[in-house]
Amino acid sequence: MISIEHLSKSKGRTRVLHDVSFTARPGRVTGFLGPNGAGKTTTLRILLGLDRTPTGHARIHGHRYADLPRPLTRVGALLDGSGAHPARTCRGHLHWLALSNGLPRARVDEVLELTGLAPAARTRTRRLSLGQGRRLGLAAALLGDPGTLILDEPVNGLDPAGIVWMRELLRARAARGDTVLLSSHLMTELSATVDDVVVIDHGRIAAQGTLGEVTAGHASLEAAFLTLTGGRAA
Amino acid sequence: MITAAVRAETGRLLTLPAVWLTAAVTLVAAGLLRELDHTQAGLLVLGTLAGTTEVRTTLLAVPRRGTAATARAVAVTLAATPVSAGAALLADRAGAAAYLVMTALLATGVSSLIRHPAASAGLLTGWYMIAGPVLRALVPASAGWLPDALRTGPALVWTIAVLAVAAVVLSRRDA
Numbered sequence: 236m237i238s239i240e241h242l243s244k245s246k247g248r249t250r251v252l253h254d255v256s257f258t259a260r261p262g263r264v265t266g267f268l269g270p271n272g273a274g275k276t277t278t279l280r281i282l283l284g285l286d287r288t289p290t291g292h293a294r295i296h297g298h299r300y301a302d303l304p305r306p307l308t309r310v311g312a313l314l315d316g317s318g319a320h321p322a323r324t325c326r327g328h329l330h331w332l333a334l335s336n337g338l339p340r341a342r343v344d345e346v347l348e349l350t351g352l353a354p355a356a357r358t359r360t361r362r363l364s365l366g367q368g369r370r371l372g373l374a375a376a377l378l379g380d381p382g383t384l385i386l387d388e389p390v391n392g393l394d395p396a397g398i399v400w401m402r403e404l405l406r407a408r409a410a411r412g413d414t415v416l417l418s419s420h421l422m423t424e425l426s427a428t429v430d431d432v433v434v435i436d437h438g439r440i441a442a443q444g445t446l447g448e449v450t451a452g453h454a455s456l457e458a459a460f461l462t463l464t465g466g467r468a469a
Numbered sequence: 470m471i472t473a474a475v476r477a478e479t480g481r482l483l484t485l486p487a488v489w490l491t492a493a494v495t496l497v498a499a500g501l502l503r504e505l506d507h508t509q510a511g512l513l514v515l516g517t518l519a520g521t522t523e524v525r526t527t528l529l530a531v532p533r534r535g536t537a538a539t540a541r542a543v544a545v546t547l548a549a550t551p552v553s554a555g556a557a558l559l560a561d562r563a564g565a566a567a568y569l570v571m572t573a574l575l576a577t578g579v580s581s582l583i584r585h586p587a588a589s590a591g592l593l594t595g596w597y598m599i600a601g602p603v604l605r606a607l608v609p610a611s612a613g614w615l616p617d618a619l620r621t622g623p624a625l626v627w628t629i630a631v632l633a634v635a636a637v638v639l640s641r642r643d644a
Contacts (some may be wrong), residue, residue, distance in 0.1 A: 284532045285525060286643040301532040318526040322486045331484065335477030335530040375526075 236261055237383065237416055242281060242291035250438060251277050255291070257433045257443050259416040261382075264409045266429035266446075267418040270464055274438040275418040276314070279387050283312050295383055295414075307336040311376030313386040317368040318375060321361035325352055325371050328360060329378060338379055346374040351400070365392030373401075384408060386417040390424050402428045422457035432456070436464040474531045474540035481527075482519055482548045491515050492552045499556035505565055505619055508556050512549060512569050513593040516576025519545045521586040525644060534640045538581075542574060542632065549573035568621045571628040572597075575616060578631035582638055 237259040244252040252274050259265035269275050280286040282293040284300040303309050319328035329343040347353045350370040390398050409415050419425050432449040434442040441463040453459035495511025531537040553569035580589035601617035616627035
């Protein structure tokens with residue numbers, strides 16, 4: 236369970252989040268949707284303890300991320316890029332991360348296999364394609380086999396087969412009771428993946444509910460999104 | 470948790486190819502130049518590598534900023550000690566080894582505040598190679614107080630001050 240309560244934040248003189256509240260429930264994939272610059276990444280960065288919160292709370296199973304003793308075993312996070320140094324190999328990147336949370340070395344090869352990166356285990360991350368970089372980021376997120384996934388634009392850069400693979404993986408995690416929260420500005424890819432939808436626009440929550448509730452009265456999730464966000468193209 | 474964080478941070482540093490390259494160049498420079506005034510730039514680069522790489526990934530793995538910063542300082546000390554000892558011996562200034570380790574730690578603190586590797590390395594080498602010597606020439610009385618003077622006492626005070634400022638700023642600002 237992820238709960239965001241009354242989150243407000245300014246960057247410089249600009250208010251980037253206005254009283255943002257929503258929840259992402261276990262056993263469900265929650266899509267956090269909004270145009271570029273709507274506040275999705277900032278919200279996720281606050282949830283992960285990277286950005287500070289002047290007002291409000293962001294908790295994972297009742298705890299702040301920073302208070303989780305071995306966070307990788309509880310929460311898997313994917314932000315933009317792979318998060319790896321360009322001169323590292325995929326395996327080297329995952330290995331030091333595993334050390335940091337006391338995870339068995341065997342997990343490194345397991346997640347490389349799981350994300351289809353086993354053949355690229357010894358490849359330096361600067362040589363990875365965009366899609367492979369996302370897979371490495373996801374491998375890092377899955378390293379501690381966490382019950383919560385927080386993913387910023389996970390399908391960005393994936394080819395169609397990769398998008399289907401990501402969808403099946405996230406559905407399988409939700410099916411075993413995990414909480415999955417992913418942000419996106421790509422509607423068509425998302426409507427087949429998510430159970431619940433939270434729409435954010437200009438730092439305010441514009442709608443939230445199940446996919447059926449949010450799209451009711453609209454031709455598609457895309458149409459609902461465009462209406463809710465004032466017709467601005469994503 | 471701090472033990473795992475230190476092990477991971479040390480492993481992280483020692484598996485960055487640039488760290489080994491910097492160590493090798495520093496030792497070669499110490500052997501050829503037989504002085505530390507310029508050789509110490511290697512420790513500035515070493516500290517900068519630790520302070521500016523994989524910062525976000527580190528904080529996701531070790532979200533307590535105090536723990537992450539402490540682990541990083543310990544890892545830099547461990548990585549910088551053999552390089553510093555080697556460079557100091559090669560330059561016939563064995564007593565300066567501790568000074569060089571502190572130089573690396575000071576660079577870690579400064580670069581973690583600046584965040585950008587090239588900007589940090591540029592500022593630090595400019596400070597140590599140009600601003601410091603110029604200031605000493607203009608105001609000879611300042612010589613004993615500057616951090617770059619190859620003197621352990623002033624370097625210790627500067628390093629502690631910089632790491633303290635970095636700890637406070639990093640605990641408060643967006644990563």
